[in-house]
Amino acid sequence: MCYNEAAYKEKLVILLMNIPIYIISGFLGAGKTTCIQHLIAQLDKKERVMIVENDFGEVSFDATVLKKQGVHVRELTSGCICCSLSGDFKTSLKEVLATQDVDIIFIEPSGVGKASEIRMACQSKELSDLVTVKGCITIIDIQTCALYARNFGEFYEDQLHSGDIIICSHVEQNREALGEALAVIKKYNSSAYIYQEPWDEIPWQTVLHLGQAASVEVPITLETAPCHECDHIHDEHISFSSYTWHARQARTAEEWRLYIEGHMQQMPEVCVRMKGILPTPDGHIEIQYNGTNIVIKPIDIKENFLTCIGKKLSEKQWKEVWQEG
Numbered sequence: 001m002c003y004n005e006a007a008y009k010e011k012l013v014i015l016l017m018n019i020p021i022y023i024i025s026g027f028l029g030a031g032k033t034t035c036i037q038h039l040i041a042q043l044d045k046k047e048r049v050m051i052v053e054n055d056f057g058e059v060s061f062d063a064t065v066l067k068k069q070g071v072h073v074r075e076l077t078s079g080c081i082c083c084s085l086s087g088d089f090k091t092s093l094k095e096v097l098a099t100q101d102v103d104i105i106f107i108e109p110s111g112v113g114k115a116s117e118i119r120m121a122c123q124s125k126e127l128s129d130l131v132t133v134k135g136c137i138t139i140i141d142i143q144t145c146a147l148y149a150r151n152f153g154e155f156y157e158d159q160l161h162s163g164d165i166i167i168c169s170h171v172e173q174n175r176e177a178l179g180e181a182l183a184v185i186k187k188y189n190s191s192a193y194i195y196q197e198p199w200d201e202i203p204w205q206t207v208l209h210l211g212q213a214a215s216v217e218v219p220i221t222l223e224t225a226p227c228h229e230c231d232h233i234h235d236e237h238i239s240f241s242s243y244t245w246h247a248r249q250a251r252t253a254e255e256w257r258l259y260i261e262g263h264m265q266q267m268p269e270v271c272v273r274m275k276g277i278l279p280t281p282d283g284h285i286e287i288q289y290n291g292t293n294i295v296i297k298p299i300d301i302k303e304n305f306l307t308c309i310g311k312k313l314s315e316k317q318w319k320e321v322w323q324e325g
Contacts, residue, residue: 018132019097021105022208023118025159026139027148028111028273028309029290031169031199035139036106038204047103050096097130105131111273111309114155115162137207138163138192142181143174143292149184160188165195165210170292172198243319244307250279253296256287260294260306276306 022039026032040049096102109118115136122133138159148156160166166185171178178196185194193210195202251259256278264271274289277299286299287306 018130019102019105020134021107021122021131022134023115023122023136023162024106024108024139025113025115025118025136025162026111026169027141027144027152027156027159029275029288030111030139030141031167032108032111032139034169034199035137035167036108038199038202039106039208042205042208043104048101050100050102050105052105052107094126094130112152112155114158116158119162134208135164135210136162137165137167139167139169140181140185141170141290142168142177143170144290145177145181145184149188157188160185163189163192165207166192167195167199167202167207169199171196172200241311242307242309244276244305246304247278247306250281252280252282253285256280256285257294257296260287260289264289271308271310273309274306277301277303278306279304 024032024036024039026035036051043049107118107122109115115138119133119136121127122131140160149160166189168178168181168185182194182196185192195207260274271289272291274287274294276287277284278287284299284302285296286301288295
């Protein structure tokens, strides 16, 4: 084969000049935003970070929290990120890169996004001269890994298979679940580097370097159907919807917990994720539910919304269950 040194050097210069992209994948509530916060903390403060955030609901909780930290966030709320990346997003990303100085990009798809499709979109001809995918980091909640692998099929397996690095979350809450989760992870991805220690013990400064592993080919299997917004293929048997509501009054943290638990009892096994910020007499609280338990803690952000994400539930049905409090 003829070796063209000039062409090789030109390609090398392009790769070195390209802006690095890291895809942070994981199911709803796995801990993607928290992971990004840890990774950003390891960067040089002079580095300019942009986050592409795809979330459910009319208000993005994750984007709200990240913006509070002064990070530039581009939101793709309630849309299919692979559809956006395939069309308008590519154009808008080019415009952003042409008008703003960015050193590194994190893409955080929604919890039901397919990491393999996002990687392919970022490696398209339109973007390959501007950005380089350095790796995909998949966050796996060990408490729900085995259950979700059974219940959510292809796109969950895709997240597992696509990870160059896999970070186990909620290890400190349930160490007994780690063995079963690791068995599921290794079934679909035997080559990824796996962090399985509690997050306060992870050497976060090493994660981005390890993320530059070879990409993994992901076969398309199981029943699929075209997205209504594009020609992409998505899972036919799984339909997620979201509903965002706003509080009419302030309650204490414990009153909010009881209020939410009471409403959740009306739709068992339907609500898989919940996140938002609600008012109390003493300030505001952050509320998170990831399929196992409700976590409430104070937050220094004045907002008023709660987004609920569930399976096969229409907006009318959401409203019938969730009356604004």
